[in-house]
Amino acid sequence: MNQGAKRWLLAGVALAIGVSFLSSYFNRYYLGVAIDVGINIILAVSLNLINGHTGQFSLGHAGFMAVGGYTAAKFTLELSPSVPPALSPLLFLAALTLGGLVAALVGLSVGVPTLRLRGDYLAIVTLGFGEIIRVVFQNLEAVGAASGLKGIANWTGFGWAWSLAVITVFTIASLVNSTYGRGFIAVHDDEVAASAMGVNPVRYKVTAFVVGAFFAGVAGALYAHHKQFLSPTGFDFMKSIDIVVMVILGGMGRTAGVILAAILLTVLPEALRDFASYRMILYSLLIIVLMMVRPQGLFNWPLFGNATRH
Amino acid sequence: MVSADPSAQMNWLQQLINGFGLGSIYALIALGYTMVYGVLRFINFAHSDVLMLGAFAAFFLAPKVEGFVPRQSYAGALLILVLAAAVCAVIGILIERLAYRPLRNRPKLTVLITAIGVSLFIEFSCQHRAIFGAQTRPFPKLLPEHTFHVGELTIASYDIMVPLVTMVLLVILWFVVQRTRIGTAMRAVAYNHQAACLMGVNIDRVISFTFGLGSALAAVAGILYALKAPGIEPLMGIQPGLRAFVAAVLGGIGNLPGAVLGGLVLGLLETFAGGIPGISNYRDGIAFAILILILLFRPAGLLGRAQVEKV
Numbered sequence: 083m084n085q086g087a088k089r090w091l092l093a094g095v096a097l098a099i100g101v102s103f104l105s106s107y108f109n110r111y112y113l114g115v116a117i118d119v120g121i122n123i124i125l126a127v128s129l130n131l132i133n134g135h136t137g138q139f140s141l142g143h144a145g146f147m148a149v150g151g152y153t154a155a156k157f158t159l160e161l162s163p164s165v166p167p168a169l170s171p172l173l174f175l176a177a178l179t180l181g182g183l184v185a186a187l188v189g190l191s192v193g194v195p196t197l198r199l200r201g202d203y204l205a206i207v208t209l210g211f212g213e214i215i216r217v218v219f220q221n222l223e224a225v226g227a228a229s230g231l232k233g234i235a236n237w238t239g240f241g242w243a244w245s246l247a248v249i250t251v252f253t254i255a256s257l258v259n260s261t262y263g264r265g266f267i268a269v270h271d272d273e274v275a276a277s278a279m280g281v282n283p284v285r286y287k288v289t290a291f292v293v294g295a296f297f298a299g300v301a302g303a304l305y306a307h308h309k310q311f312l313s314p315t316g317f318d319f320m321k322s323i324d325i326v327v328m329v330i331l332g333g334m335g336r337t338a339g340v341i342l343a344a345i346l347l348t349v350l351p352e353a354l355r356d357f358a359s360y361r362m363i364l365y366s367l368l369i370i371v372l373m374m375v376r377p378q379g380l381f382n383w384p385l386f387g388n389a390t391r392h
Numbered sequence: 393m394v395s396a397d398p399s400a401q402m403n404w405l406q407q408l409i410n411g412f413g414l415g416s417i418y419a420l421i422a423l424g425y426t427m428v429y430g431v432l433r434f435i436n437f438a439h440s441d442v443l444m445l446g447a448f449a450a451f452f453l454a455p456k457v458e459g460f461v462p463r464q465s466y467a468g469a470l471l472i473l474v475l476a477a478a479v480c481a482v483i484g485i486l487i488e489r490l491a492y493r494p495l496r497n498r499p500k501l502t503v504l505i506t507a508i509g510v511s512l513f514i515e516f517s518c519q520h521r522a523i524f525g526a527q528t529r530p531f532p533k534l535l536p537e538h539t540f541h542v543g544e545l546t547i548a549s550y551d552i553m554v555p556l557v558t559m560v561l562l563v564i565l566w567f568v569v570q571r572t573r574i575g576t577a578m579r580a581v582a583y584n585h586q587a588a589c590l591m592g593v594n595i596d597r598v599i600s601f602t603f604g605l606g607s608a609l610a611a612v613a614g615i616l617y618a619l620k621a622p623g624i625e626p627l628m629g630i631q632p633g634l635r636a637f638v639a640a641v642l643g644g645i646g647n648l649p650g651a652v653l654g655g656l657v658l659g660l661l662e663t664f665a666g667g668i669p670g671i672s673n674y675r676d677g678i679a680f681a682i683l684i685l686i687l688l689f690r691p692a693g694l695l696g697r698a699q700v701e702k703v
Binding site: 137141195206213217220221326363365369370374 | 491637677
């Protein structure tokens with residue numbers, strides 16, 4: 083399985099980079115949506131590690147994304163004048179890594195309170211962290227405060243977004259499917275039983291937060307260099323909810339379903355632009371109805387791997 | 393300005409009064425969170441939207457009530473308050489009936505997600521132009537306004553009325569919870585669901601009653617909040633709602649006196665922090681920072697008692 087998965091990884095990255103060479107032939111609008119889809123896949127799959135596989139409930143994913151986005155954007159804005167254009171892909175790679183690492187560091191600090199919290203408390207604390215991060219950026223003059231950070235280079239191409247999406251999916255899927263990763267699912271299923279079996283729930287929860295935050299930070303960095311503008315209001319509670327809905331719709335803990343949901347929920351609002359005022363009403367109704375009728379998610383079929391745990 | 397010292401002291405007193413008013417409003421909202429948590433063990437995210445609906449109910453009721461009670465009179469304000477509270481009680485009961493009751497025995501996470509869904513549903517439907525629309529509307533002045541001057545201190549009648557209304561409601565609530573049959577049933581359900589059920593307590597009725605009571609308090613809080621806010625809009629409930637939730641956790645969730653204490657502490661802290669230059673910009677973050685600190689060091693809250701989880 084591992085060998086096969088690695089082949090998929092290489093094929094996916096190769097395909098993403100291959101397509102990116104053709105990107106100048108595509109309609110710019112569709113290309114933009116395709117990049118959005120890639121970024122949202124990273125966000126949804128990384129949140130799925132926390133909310134799905136590990137069974138925690140984080141409402142602060144947009145906060146991690148903001149940390150990664152702002153860090154990377156500030157980094158490239160500061161350094162790009164002194165770096166020759168030929169080296170800009172390297173600079174971008176460094177910015178993506180840095181964004182991810184700083185977000186992971188913040189993830190660690192959010193992960194630590196989870197040692198004592200579960201369920202609703204955890205949800206509200208992660209929500210609080212997300213809000214605090216937003217308030218901090220709103221007041222930080224160095225990153226433009228409330229008026230936002232402008233003039234970020236447009237470096238996120240199709241190749242970057244999708245190859246990183248493939249890498250994210252591969253990393254998280256292999257992590258969860260590894261011997262070590264079974265611990266995430268054990269913590270999800272029953273924390274007490276898991277710790278009785280020698281699985282350290284604290285370690286798994288913190289790991290989930292750190293890894294999830296890392297990829298959210300990378301997604302934020304990609305987002306910053308795609309939209310070329312960052313505003314603190316773009317990372318509010320609603321952004322976190324957007325990502326949570328992708329995970330719920332796809333089926334918590336189901337990678338394939340979550341990817342499908344991320345694609346659907348990025349493309350659908352674009353297609354339904356004329357009905358934008360109904361979009362969020364439908365979203366919220368969808369959450370309520372799904373929880374009543376199909377709490378395991380819409381795209382949770384036996385077709386996509388092993389049976390669900392609920 | 394005569395000298396810096398007395399005016400600074402006056403300023404301090406003024407902040408104290410403002411903080412007390414704000415804290416009373418938080419306390420009223422926090423009571424709803426804490427009561428529902430007591431009987432159902434989950435956070436009713438839609439509570440902050442009931443607060444908004446209360447303000448809107450008053451907004452639409454005010455012109456109608458003017459027909460038979462003079463404008464800006466205490467009788468009229470009381471009538472509006474009671475009517476809006478009744479409307480919200482019905483809404484609260486309906487929310488529980490339609491959204492939460494079918495999920496009563498499901499995992500807690502499912503109910504939590506549903507509660508978020510309900511909250512978003514109310515917010516976004518109300519923002520739609522066919523219902524309230526997203527714009528901010530000026531809230532009518534329901535009360536005659538006086539200002540009292542005590543030395544250099546200016547006290548608006550509003551600042552006295554808010555803690556007063558809160559106190560009256562708290563006395564009523566205390567009476568209901570401690571001295572009536574349904575209140576006893578509420579405490580029984582909060583203490584032990586199954587045992588209460590075996591003793592013949594009608595759980596469904598108690599839960600409906602709890603939602604009704606909490607929502608009525610939220611409606612009053614919403615109106616009091618709207619009186620001082622620049623206007624009302626469908627998202628107005630989110631910020632006070634979140635603060636009140638923090639207040640409930642601060643006092644120890646499930647604990648009624650704790651919710652009041654938490655509300656007052658939070659209101660005072662926030663008002664004083666808002667007066668300090670440099671920190672005032674971070675006001676929105678303060679409540680959450682406090683929340684995280686409490687949960688780290690005293691997860692059961694100020695008045696709550698830690699519970700050992702049994703397997």
